[in-house]
Structure formats: structure tokens, C-alpha cells
Amino acid sequence: MTTKILRTMSAGLIVLLACSAAVAAPPIKIGGLFAVTGPPSFLGEPERNTAQMVVDEINKAGGVKGRKLELVVYDTGGDATKAVQLATRLIKDDKVAAIIGPSTTGESMAVIPVAEKDQVPLISCAAGIKITEPVKKWVFKTAQNDSLAVARIYEQLQKQKITKISILTVSDGFGSSGREQLKGQAARYGITIVSDDTYGPKDTDMTSQLTKIRGSQAQAIICWGTNPGPAVIAKNARQLGVKIPLYMSHGVSSKKFIDLAGDAAEGIRLPSGKVLVADLLKASDPQRKSLMAFVKDYQNHFKVEGDHFGGHAWDAVMLLKGAIERGGDTPSTIRDQLEKTRDFHGIGGTFTFSPSDHAGLTKDAFVLVEVKNKDWVLVK
Amino acid sequence: MELTQQILQYLLSGLSTGAIYALIGFGFAIIYNATSIINFAQGEFVMLGGMLSYFFSSVLKLPLPAAVVAAVLAATAGGVVFERLAIRPLKNATPLSLVIITIGGSILIRGLAMLAWGKDTHALPPFSGSEPIEVAGATILPQNLWIFGITVVIIVVNKLFFNYSITGKAMRACASNRRAAGLVGIDVRRMVLFSFVISSAMGSMAGIIIAPLTMTAYDVGIMLGLKGFCAAIIGGLSSGFGTVLGGLLLGVLESLGAGLISSGYKDAIAFIILLLILFIRPQGLFRKAETERV
Numbered sequence: 151m152t153t154k155i156l157r158t159m160s161a162g163l164i165v166l167l168a169c170s171a172a173v174a175a176p177p178i179k180i181g182g183l184f185a186v187t188g189p190p191s192f193l194g195e196p197e198r199n200t201a202q203m204v205v206d207e208i209n210k211a212g213g214v215k216g217r218k219l220e221l222v223v224y225d226t227g228g229d230a231t232k233a234v235q236l237a238t239r240l241i242k243d244d245k246v247a248a249i250i251g252p253s254t255t256g257e258s259m260a261v262i263p264v265a266e267k268d269q270v271p272l273i274s275c276a277a278g279i280k281i282t283e284p285v286k287k288w289v290f291k292t293a294q295n296d297s298l299a300v301a302r303i304y305e306q307l308q309k310q311k312i313t314k315i316s317i318l319t320v321s322d323g324f325g326s327s328g329r330e331q332l333k334g335q336a337a338r339y340g341i342t343i344v345s346d347d348t349y350g351p352k353d354t355d356m357t358s359q360l361t362k363i364r365g366s367q368a369q370a371i372i373c374w375g376t377n378p379g380p381a382v383i384a385k386n387a388r389q390l391g392v393k394i395p396l397y398m399s400h401g402v403s404s405k406k407f408i409d410l411a412g413d414a415a416e417g418i419r420l421p422s423g424k425v426l427v428a429d430l431l432k433a434s435d436p437q438r439k440s441l442m443a444f445v446k447d448y449q450n451h452f453k454v455e456g457d458h459f460g461g462h463a464w465d466a467v468m469l470l471k472g473a474i475e476r477g478g479d480t481p482s483t484i485r486d487q488l489e490k491t492r493d494f495h496g497i498g499g500t501f502t503f504s505p506s507d508h509a510g511l512t513k514d515a516f517v518l519v520e521v522k523n524k525d526w527v528l529v530k
Numbered sequence: 531m532e533l534t535q536q537i538l539q540y541l542l543s544g545l546s547t548g549a550i551y552a553l554i555g556f557g558f559a560i561i562y563n564a565t566s567i568i569n570f571a572q573g574e575f576v577m578l579g580g581m582l583s584y585f586f587s588s589v590l591k592l593p594l595p596a597a598v599v600a601a602v603l604a605a606t607a608g609g610v611v612f613e614r615l616a617i618r619p620l621k622n623a624t625p626l627s628l629v630i631i632t633i634g635g636s637i638l639i640r641g642l643a644m645l646a647w648g649k650d651t652h653a654l655p656p657f658s659g660s661e662p663i664e665v666a667g668a669t670i671l672p673q674n675l676w677i678f679g680i681t682v683v684i685i686v687v688n689k690l691f692f693n694y695s696i697t698g699k700a701m702r703a704c705a706s707n708r709r710a711a712g713l714v715g716i717d718v719r720r721m722v723l724f725s726f727v728i729s730s731a732m733g734s735m736a737g738i739i740i741a742p743l744t745m746t747a748y749d750v751g752i753m754l755g756l757k758g759f760c761a762a763i764i765g766g767l768s769s770g771f772g773t774v775l776g777g778l779l780l781g782v783l784e785s786l787g788a789g790l791i792s793s794g795y796k797d798a799i800a801f802i803i804l805l806l807i808l809f810i811r812p813q814g815l816f817r818k819a820e821t822e823r824v
Contacts, residue, residue: 191649321794348794352753354744357543358789358796361536378651378745385743389662389671390539410653410745413660 177213177220178479180205180470181240183251183261184275184463188228189351192377192406193253196448196460197275198223201250203451204467214474219467226252230260237261241268248484250466251275253459256323262289271485273469275462277400278327282508288485290508292465292498294423294515296324299400300331302421302516304339306529307370312395316345316368318359318383320375328374328399344368349379357386370394376401381410388414395419400516404457408524419529421516423458423498426526436495444497461497468496535667540785542665546674546743548781549681553736554758555765555773556688557729562767563705564725567628571612571636572733573755574643578605579734580746581643584652594655602734608639609730613723636751643748656742673742680739684732685774701725753797760804766814775816 182201185194205221208214222244224236233252240246241264248271252258255278262281265272265288274281277293307315317332319325325348336343345366347359360383363371371394373383380402387396396418398407403422408415424431428441444464448456456464469491470484478484491510494501499515518529554576561569582604586597616635620628657676662669692698703711704721712718737746737754744750757780765776780800787799807814 187644187649189649350794350797352750353796354740354750355543355547355785356793358540358785359793361539361543362789362793365532365536378747381651381653382744385660388660390669391662406650410651412653 175217177218178474179220179222179244179246180467181237181244181246181249181251182221182223182463183226183233183236183240183249183253183257184223185228185253185257186223186225188226190228190254190376192404193275193459194225194228194251196404196457197251197253197463198225199452200444200448200456200460200463201467203447204464207447208467208471214471217474217479219471222246226257228254228257230257233257234260234264237264238268241270246270247479247481248273248470250463250470254323255281255327258289258291259323262286265289270481271488273466273488275459275466276324278323279331279509280327285506285508290469290488290503290510292462292469292496292501292510294400294498294511295509296328296399297331297335298511298513298516299421300328300335301513302518303372303397303419304335304341306419306518307341307397308339312369313340314342314344314367315370315372316347316363316366317343318347318349318356318363318371318373318375320351320379321348322351322375324399324401325375328401332372332374349375349383351375351379353379354382355386356383357390360386360390360392364390364392368394370397372397372399374399374401377404377406378410381407381414384411384414384418400458403519404459405455408521415521415524417521419518419520422519422526423461423515424517425456425458425461425497426519427517427528430528436500437497440495441497456497458498465494465496465498465501469494469501536789537786538666539668540789541782542668542670542674544782544785545778546670546677546781547785548761548778549677550736550740550754550777551757551761551780552774552777553681553684553732554754555761555777556685557733557736558759558762559765559767559773560701560732561725561729562762564701565617565628565722567617567625567632568759569726569729570629570632570755570759571639572729572758573751573753574636574639575605575609575730575733575751576737576754576758577643577746577748577751578608578639578730579737580654580741580750581647581652581737581748582734583738583741584654584746585647587654588652594657598738601738602731605734605737606727606731609726610723612639612730613726617722617726618719636755640748640751647748649748651745651747653745654738654741657739671743673739677739677743680735684735688728688732689770697721697724757800760800760807763804763812764807764815766816768814768816772814772816776814779815 184198186198205219209218226233250273255276258274258276258281272289274291277296279295279297281291319329349356373380380398398420400421428445431438445456473484473487476487478487489503491503499511501510503510519526520529557572582601583597586592586600616631656673658672700716701721704718761777761780762773765772784799788796
């Protein structure tokens with residue numbers, strides 16, 4: 151008797167659930183490929199946190215055009231091979247409509263052929279200019295091009311009449327891309343590169359390279375890499391008594407760099423997205439509103455300040471939201487609508503995409519900041 | 531900056547890194563001499579030293595000296611557990627199986643560290659400030675002096691232990707001939723345990739003194755372990771000055787190579803040296819070739 155009742159009840163429950171599922175429109179699935187663990191985890195973790203936070207908020211407010219967003223995140227560990235496998239899984243098994251990420255240039259370049267072949271829009275959070283130049287139909291990016299970062303630094307050097315520099319770049323995708331940009335743009339700003347050294351991502355001692363630089367005629371050093379290398383370089387430079395100005399890349403634009411380098415970070419300058427100095431921006435800055443909201447939001451959720459890298463994921467999710475609002479809901483319609491984005495005031499800058507520009511930002515996306523008293527200040 | 535000053539700088543930096551390689555290489559040598567296996571988890575004890583000090587000083591807020599002592603003790607305890615669980619139960623395993631087990635153990639320890647403390651890099655405060663010291667035109671940090679000092683102390687203590695204490699002599703007896711040592715009443719299994727204790731203590735100390743300079747993370751053990759292994763091979767896996775010289779030589783050659791030839795090939799230099807030694811003089815630079823009586 152009881153088994154019969156139980157069975158009918160469960161059958162009824164199942165029917166009810168099936169009905170409710172059929173009534174609501176299915177959620178739009180978005181894939182996330184982030185390096186939550188591994189050396190680039192300082193990129194992937196804030197990106198994953200931010201993406202989840204924004205998707206949850208969008209869903210709490212009712213979703214986009216009545217449909218909820220479902221974020222499926224896979225951890226690539228910063229490994230390009232894994233990223234490709236996971237991208238294929240997102241597309242074939244999870245059937246996502248778009249993919250956000252990966253976190254690094256190396257991984258992005260590996261995943262691009264997958265996105266192009268399977269025709270799913272990819273919004274990368276990595277900085278390498280090669281990701282969107284030349285333009286690929288299905289690939290966009292939210293991180294500022296490293297070419298813009300280099301231009302910012304060179305502008306400053308030119309203003310200070312510095313003509314001879316040394317460059318010290320890490321031997322991975324990010325570093326090589328930066329090195330190409332540094333070498334390619336130098337002549338335009340009247341700068342000669344007197345020495346060109348590299349270091350490995352896991353190297354723990356760069357005194358050899360810095361000793362060589364100290365003995366050269368360089369008037370400034372530009373270091374291009376991501377933590378922890380630049381922190382070691384800052385410490386080594388201080389140890390060796392290197393007096394010339396030290397510039398870093400936007401790869402270390404987070405508090406973590408100051409934590410790792412300690413006193414050695416004082417006086418170091420780097421280009422950064424405006425998020426690091428959100429509270430110092432003029433009220434008239436069009437990005438100020440989004441920036442302050444993001445920083446506070448992230449702080450409430452995760453107890454640390456929102457940073458430059460989390461911002462890339464914020465921009466990616468919001469860009470997708472915009473595309474879906476404008477009518478996209480399949481991979482190809484989302485892609486088309488993404489390309490129509492105009493003047494979106496995000497965290498990384500103001501985005502305007504076009505068929506020939508899938509990076510969407512200009513030089514104004516970067517400001518030059520300096521470390522003072524363990525905090526960031528704007529360099530005028 | 532003239533060339534001589536530059537070379538002096540390379541030498542000093544190289545000696546400092548070399549001292550660390552020597553300490554790690556010692557760990558390899560001691561375990562090899564007691565058990566005839568290469569313990570590839572040695573690098574992970576180096577990592578544990580640094581990470582545990584970070585944990586004790588930054589998370590549990592102990593003062594630095596207490597954190598250091600606690601870290602060495604905890605790492606040594608880890609070494610004992612490793613020996614008990616992974617090495618002792620396998621009485622008749624071939625050396626190859628044991629080596630593979632140590633590799634597996636190293637991956638396990640690395641994974642546990644990642645789960646416990648995350649994948650972030652962490653900085654340890656230097657033991658006595660970070661003002662550079664000038665030495666004839668080159669500069670070193672106070673931490674480099676700590677590294678030299680502590681390495682010298684550890685090596686001297688080791689030498690005294692192995693040459694003048696009963697336990698030390700017993701361990702050397704095991705290294706020469708296990709069976710004979712067992713026959714004269716030496717508890718060979720306990721000597722194996724001691725070898726792990728000493729190696730993990732030394733390894734963790736090495737990890738702690740270098741952490742303020744190079745920062746620590748869950749995966750620093752791989753490279754450091756491999757380079758320490760190179761140092762041990764160059765020194766012929768001896769428990770004496772051979773390994774020390776091997777480590778210093780490796781550090782200096784690495785530093786000079788990075789500065790004078792090309793910085794991109796820094797790691798390659800260490801492994802090229804290892805390959806050359808293994809091809810040309812596998813018994814190490816400082817040991818006579820071994821002959822077996824048939």
C-alpha cells in the first residue's frame with residue numbers, strides 16, 4: 151500500500167518538475183576557461199570569482215531577457231594543452247553558447263583554432279596582441295593589448311628624455327609578446343634598446359642579468375613578466391643598488407606584487423587598467439561608476455579588492471550580457487551582436503568592437519601608476 | 531662597471547645559490563649512502579621548509595625563530611612518516627621501484643601542499659634586514675651571509691657527526707656494506723630512519739634560508755630538488771666535501787653562464803653539466819672510479 155503511494159507521489163513529483171523545466175526558458179550556457187591553479191592563478195582565480203559573482207547577480211536580477219545564465223567553469227591550470235581539451239569539452243559536451251577566457255596568451259592562442267573550427271565565440275582575458283591581430287571571426291578579448299601598455303611606457307620615457315633602455319622579459323607567451331612590442335615600437339619614440347635579456351618563469355635569481363644591465367649604459371629598465379619573477383627582479387635590483395628607474399608591465403598590476411616585493415617595490419612604475427586607482431579618478435571619467443561598483447562588490451564577496459584581472463572577466467560577462475540583450479542567443483547571433491558593441495564603459499576601458507577590431511580599446515585604457523608607501527598612485 | 535666587478539658579483543651570487551644546492555645535494559647523498567636509492571622527494575622537503583615557515587609565521591603568527599624551528603621539526607616529522615609508510619614496508623623491492631615510489635611521494639606531498647596553502651607565491655621576511663652590503667664593488671644581502679653561515683655550520687656538524695659519533699659511524703658502516711653492518715649488530719633499519727631524519731631536516735633548513743630571497747610556493751621543490759640532485763651527482767653522491775664542491779661549482783657555473791653567455795639558458799646549463807658528468811665521469815668529479823670484485 152505505502153509503496154504504491156510513494157511511487158505515485160514520486161511520479162507526480164517528476165511530472166511536476168519536468169513541467170516546470172519545460173515552462174521556463176532554458177538557461178544560456180556560458181563556458182569559462184580560467185587558470186584557477188598553476189602559476190597564472192593570480193589571473194584565473196580573480197577571473198573565476200568575478201565571473202561567478204557577476205553571473206549570480208545577473209540571475210538574481212531575473213536573468214537576461216528572462217533567461218538565466220549558467221556558467222560552466224573549468225580549471226586549465228595555465229596549461230595550453232589542457233585548455234584545448236577543456237574548450238572542446240565545453241563546446242561538445244556542455245554545448246555552451248560562448249566561452250570566456252582563457253587567462254593567458256599562450257592558452258588563448260592554443261584555443262583559438264578550436265573556437266574558429268567549432269564556430270563558438272571566444273572572449274579571451276589575455277593580453278597578447280596576436281589574439282585579435284589579425285582579426286579572427288570568432289575571437290574577442292577584454293584585456294588591453296600589450297602594445298598599448300608598451301606605448302604608455304614609451305610615451306613616459308620620451309617625456310623624460312630617456313633614450314637608452316634595457317629590457318628584461320620572461321620567456322613565456324606573455325613575455326615574448328611584450329618583447330616583440332618593446333622592440334617594434336622603440337624607434338618610434340626615439341629609444342634604443344642597449345640590452346635584451348630573458349629569464350625563465352620559475353627562475354629565482356636574476357642578479358646575473360641585472361649585473362649585466364647595471365654595467366651597461368641603460369637609463370631605464372623595462373621588465374615584462376608576471377609574478378613572481380618581477381618581484382624577484384625588484385628585490386635583486388635593490389640588492390645590487392640599481393639606481394635607474396625600473397618599469398614593469400601590467401602583468402603585475404595587483405597588490406600581490408607589492409606584497410611579494412616588499413620595500414623593493416617603492417618607486418616602480420607600470421601601466422595599469424584604471425581599476426587600481428579607481429578612487430583617484432576624476433568624477434567625470436566615464437568608467438568611474440562601473441569601476442567603483444566592481445571594486446566594492448568584489449570586496450564584499452571575497453574580502454579583497456577587485457583587481458585588474460578580475461576586471462577582464464567582468465567585462466567579458468557584461469559584454470556577453472549586452473550581446474544577449476541585443477538579441478543574441480546562439481553562438482553565431484551572440485558573435486554578431488558582440489561585434490556591434492559600442493562605447494561600453496567597462497573595467498578595462500571603453501569597448502567599441504567592429505569587424506576589423508575585436509580588441510575594442512584605445513591607449514586611454516591604460517594609466518601609468520607608481521608604487522608609493524605600499525599603495526598605487528597615478529603618475530601625471 | 532668593469533668586467534672584474536661583474537664577475538665578482540656573479541661569483542658571489544653563484545656561491546650563495548650553490549650553497550643551497552650543496553645542502554640539498556647532501557640530503558640526496560646521505561639517503562643514497564644509507565639505502566642505495568635516490569629519494570626524489572628531497573626537493574619537496576626543501577619546499578616544505580619554506581612553506582611551513584610561512585605558515586607558522588604568517589598564518590599562526592609565531593615569531594620568526596620559533597616558526598623556523600617549528601618548520602624544521604614538522605618537515606622532519608614528515609620525513610619520518612614518509613620513510614615509515616613508503617620505504618620501510620618494502621623490504622624486498624628493487625631500487626627502481628623505490629625510486630618510483632619516491633617520485634610518487636613527491637607528487638603527493640606537492641599536491642597536499644597545494645591543497646593546504648594554495649598555489650600562491652609567498653614571501654618570507656629576511657632574517658636580518660635587506661640592506662645590501664658592499665664587497666669590493668659587488669653587493670650581497672645579509673640573507674646571503676646567513677646562507678653561507680648556516681651551510682658551513684651544517685656541513686661541519688655533519689662531518690663531526692659522521693666521523694666522530696657512534697651513530698654516524700654506524701651509518702657509514704651501513705653505506706659500505708649493509709649485511710656486514712647488520713652482522714656486527716647495527717640496526718640497519720634504524721640507520722635508514724636516521725638518514726631520512728637528517729636529510730629532511732637539512733633539506734627543510736635549506737628551503738627556509740633561501741625563501742626570503744626567492745620566495746616560496748608549493749612547486750619550488752621540483753627545480754631545487756633536481757638541481758640539488760645535479761650537485762650530488764657532480765660530487766659523486768659522497769657525504770663529504772665532494773657534494774659541497776659540486777653544489778658550489780654548479781651555482782657558480784650557472785651564474786657565470788647566465789651573466790656572460792645568455793640568461794635564457796640558465797636552467798639548461800645546470801642540466802647540460804649533469805648530462806656531461808653522467809656521460810663522461812658518472813662517479814662524480816671527486817671520487818675514484820668504483821671497481822667491483824667479481
